[in-house]
Amino acid sequence: PHCHLLVHLRECQDFRRLVRPAVGVLEPGGGRMRRCGQVVVVAALVVAVALPATTGAQGTEEGEWRSYSADLRGTKYSPLVQITAGNFSELEVAWRWRTADALLPYEREQGVSQVPAEVLFDLLEAEDPDRWVTRPSVGRLSATPLMVGGVLYLVTPLYQGAAISAETGETLWVHNPRVYEEGSPPLPAPWNHRGAAYWANGDEERIVWGTGDGFLTAVDAKTGLLVEDFGGGGRVSLEEGLPRARENPSRLPPPSRSPPLVVGDTVIVGSSVHDYLHRRENAPGYARAYDMSTGRHRWDFHNVPQSGDEFGADTWGNESWRYSGNTNIWGTLTADPELGYVYLATSTPTSDYFGGHRPGDNLFAESLVCVDLETGQRVWHFQLVHHGVWDYDNPTGPNLVDITVDGRSVKAVAQVTKQGFVYTFDRVTGEPVWPIEERRVATDTDLAGEVLSDTQPFPTRPAPFEYQGAAIDDLIDFSPEIRRMAVEAVEGFRLGPLYTPLSLRGTVFRPSAGGGASWGGAAVDPETGVLYVPSRNTHSVMRFREPQPEDDATLDYLLSRGGAPFLEAGNVRRQPRMPEGLPLWKPPYSRMTAIDMNTGDHLWMTPTGDGDRIRNHQRLRHLDLPPVGGDAGRNGPVVTGTLVVYTLSAGGSNGGPRLVAYDKATGELVGSVDLPGGAIGTPMTYMHAGRQYIAVTIGGETSSLLALRLPF
Numbered sequence: 001p002h003c004h005l006l007v008h009l010r011e012c013q014d015f016r017r018l019v020r021p022a023v024g025v026l027e028p029g030g031g032r033m034r035r036c037g038q039v040v041v042v043a044a045l046v047v048a049v050a051l052p053a054t055t056g057a058q059g060t061e062e063g064e065w066r067s068y069s070a071d072l073r074g075t076k077y078s079p080l081v082q083i084t085a086g087n088f089s090e091l092e093v094a095w096r097w098r099t100a101d102a103l104l105p106y107e108r109e110q111g112v113s114q115v116p117a118e119v120l121f122d123l124l125e126a127e128d129p130d131r132w133v134t135r136p137s138v139g140r141l142s143a144t145p146l147m148v149g150g151v152l153y154l155v156t157p158l159y160q161g162a163a164i165s166a167e168t169g170e171t172l173w174v175h176n177p178r179v180y181e182e183g184s185p186p187l188p189a190p191w192n193h194r195g196a197a198y199w200a201n202g203d204e205e206r207i208v209w210g211t212g213d214g215f216l217t218a219v220d221a222k223t224g225l226l227v228e229d230f231g232g233g234g235r236v237s238l239e240e241g242l243p244r245a246r247e248n249p250s251r252l253p254p255p256s257r258s259p260p261l262v263v264g265d266t267v268i269v270g271s272s273v274h275d276y277l278h279r280r281e282n283a284p285g286y287a288r289a290y291d292m293s294t295g296r297h298r299w300d301f302h303n304v305p306q307s308g309d310e311f312g313a314d315t316w317g318n319e320s321w322r323y324s325g326n327t328n329i330w331g332t333l334t335a336d337p338e339l340g341y342v343y344l345a346t347s348t349p350t351s352d353y354f355g356g357h358r359p360g361d362n363l364f365a366e367s368l369v370c371v372d373l374e375t376g377q378r379v380w381h382f383q384l385v386h387h388g389v390w391d392y393d394n395p396t397g398p399n400l401v402d403i404t405v406d407g408r409s410v411k412a413v414a415q416v417t418k419q420g421f422v423y424t425f426d427r428v429t430g431e432p433v434w435p436i437e438e439r440r441v442a443t444d445t446d447l448a449g450e451v452l453s454d455t456q457p458f459p460t461r462p463a464p465f466e467y468q469g470a471a472i473d474d475l476i477d478f479s480p481e482i483r484r485m486a487v488e489a490v491e492g493f494r495l496g497p498l499y500t501p502l503s504l505r506g507t508v509f510r511p512s513a514g515g516g517a518s519w520g521g522a523a524v525d526p527e528t529g530v531l532y533v534p535s536r537n538t539h540s541v542m543r544f545r546e547p548q549p550e551d552d553a554t555l556d557y558l559l560s561r562g563g564a565p566f567l568e569a570g571n572v573r574r575q576p577r578m579p580e581g582l583p584l585w586k587p588p589y590s591r592m593t594a595i596d597m598n599t600g601d602h603l604w605m606t607p608t609g610d611g612d613r614i615r616n617h618q619r620l621r622h623l624d625l626p627p628v629g630g631d632a633g634r635n636g637p638v639v640t641g642t643l644v645v646y647t648l649s650a651g652g653s654n655g656g657p658r659l660v661a662y663d664k665a666t667g668e669l670v671g672s673v674d675l676p677g678g679a680i681g682t683p684m685t686y687m688h689a690g691r692q693y694i695a696v697t698i699g700g701e702t703s704s705l706l707a708l709r710l711p712f
Contacts (some may be wrong), residue, residue: 063687285328
């Protein structure tokens with residue numbers, strides 16, 4: 001049985017099943033692709049770059065964690081080594097900070113009361129039953145805190161900013177913008193925020209973050225008070241100049257719920273735009289930059305061109321750029337301050353799964369775009385998906401890493417994707433580090449009006465880090481009976497390789513619309529050039545319905561959601577369902593992959609979690625399977641001097657959630673610590689008063705920020 005499983009595990013390394021006839025290849029240092037959607041460099045760049053002998057992390061000096069991803073490069077790396085493989089399992093809870101969202105102010109003429117959140121929501125709903133499209137909730141504390149000067153800073157699901165003592169977990173201040181009083185942010189899951197950014201100029205320190213009502217908020221890092229000379233009394237409107245900003249059910253502008261990026265005196269912010277509207281018209285996602293001193297607007301980058309003269313407008317047939325939206329940057333941002341470049345990873349256009357109203361490749365959707373920090377002007381771009389309809393948007397910002405390829409020093413940028421690819425470029429010029437092939441893909445679909453791209457870009461290195469495509473051979477087969485169940489489960493659905501067109505009868509596509517890689521992204525060791533990426537082996541099926549008069553729709557097809565009827569097209573089942581809770585696919589069901597970015601080689605892969613829920617299934621327990629994964633969430637890893645630190649949902653001493661450590665050289669599991677609740681955010685690490693801590697947000701009866709340290 002072990003050998004049987006290991007064959008399955010090795011298949012993730014087999015790149016041969018992806019090989020198809022190439023119709024265009026972009027070679028490193030070679031000519032341009034025939035497609036306007038591929039790498040385009042605005043001007044010839046002749047740059048002599050002197051790489052430093054060592055590339056230690058910037059942002060984690062003196063044990064701090066000054067940016068959401070540790071530093072501007074998005075490494076999620078800290079050189080701290082006090083916590084090691086030998087003592088990791090001895091970690092203890094140092095303190096637990098319970099979310100500031102638990103108690104909220106309720107103001108009346110006679111005074112202000114701090115009341116439980118649900119009590120306040122009941123009172124507000126009674127005052128205005130139509131206040132929210134989605135009632136507020138406080139459980140998804142998904143932020144990764146910053147640590148500067150002995151203070152942690154984070155943002156809660158209700159968009160409150162908080163400062164916390166790094167040593168004791170004591171609350172130092174909380175700023176409440178009262179977003180919940182204005183309504184619900186225009187998103188499918190609006191009560192969620194991933195973090196803030198830090199800025200300093202001399203003795204002046206500020207914390208800045210986006211709020212759910214469409215503002216950028218700046219407070220004094222010492223007091224939590226609004227900075228009066230930042231914008232209008234501490235807030236800058238992200239709505240100003242944004243087309244169709246309130247054309248959504250909430251009637252609020254798109255917010256930003258990922259951390260902004262502060263580079264010098266400039267703060268750059270993306271946005272989250274609603275994915276599941278009924279209309280082709282939606283707000284476009286801009287990258288927007290502001291002066292951190294004054295809040296003055298500096299520049300916008302239009303992810304959807306806003307005039308016929310803008311670059312990329314000709315990739316929107318029928319002038320569909322005039323009404324199309326999304327293509328926002330909902331994940332993180334990264335930057336190289338020495339080059340003066342910012343890297344933007346964009347998302348899918350409106351709507352995610354049908355593009356008949358937006359013919360063409362649709363720049364700059366699902367692209368990696370390099371822009372000038374001072375002006376916002378495009379330097380180069382590469383479109384990773386042409387005319388996307390699988391929701392394969394970029395879920396995270398790229399990692400910047402300096403590597404040596406065939407003896408040549410390269411300042412690289414690596415973008416991990418939901419599809420399971422790592423696209424790697426010279427971050428100065430945009431040239432691929434290894435060839436990227438335009439390969440022919442299927443385009444036949446019964447969605448009337450949909451015209452798909454006949455090619456998609458496939459990196460030749462590194463090999464994919466996750467299974468791609470859905471075929472009968474991919475189905476679970478631990479016994480003939482189980483294989484028969486799996487084949488029956490997918491009967492009637494369309495299967496095929498990566499980028500198989502969606503269909504009315506239901507296309508099973510893998511990785512799923514959630515990834516593959518997800519919003520937690522990858523971490524990279526700047527000393528070795530090794531990238532560590534977690535991923536999940538899941539699939540999606542989208543079923544469609546026809547618009548009804550009450551939908552007020554301008555789309556030809558709508559997603560069938562919430563149990564709504566769907567167009568069957570000969571297949572009456574909404575999703576493939578395995579009986580008895582069995583998995584549909586061969587393992588692993590989640591994994592961590594280490595990739596040497598100097599060579600593009602996979603160094604190791606390990607399933608993330610034992611997967612006891614699967615291994616102990618009555619039909620499988622007699623096989624004595626090795627770990628199969630399936631215990632991972634969508635958050636990211638942290639890399640230290642010797643470890644890769646990650647969280648798992650199961651496998652603790654009582655079967656519950658845990659914090660784990662892998663040897664970063666071998667992938668061996670070297671430590672495990674029980675957590676009192678399931679982790680939500682990506683962990684971080686810091687040093688304070690001579691002691692190293694690991695902090696992570698967790699769920700439970702009250703969501704919390706947990707800090708662990710060694711007992712000495």
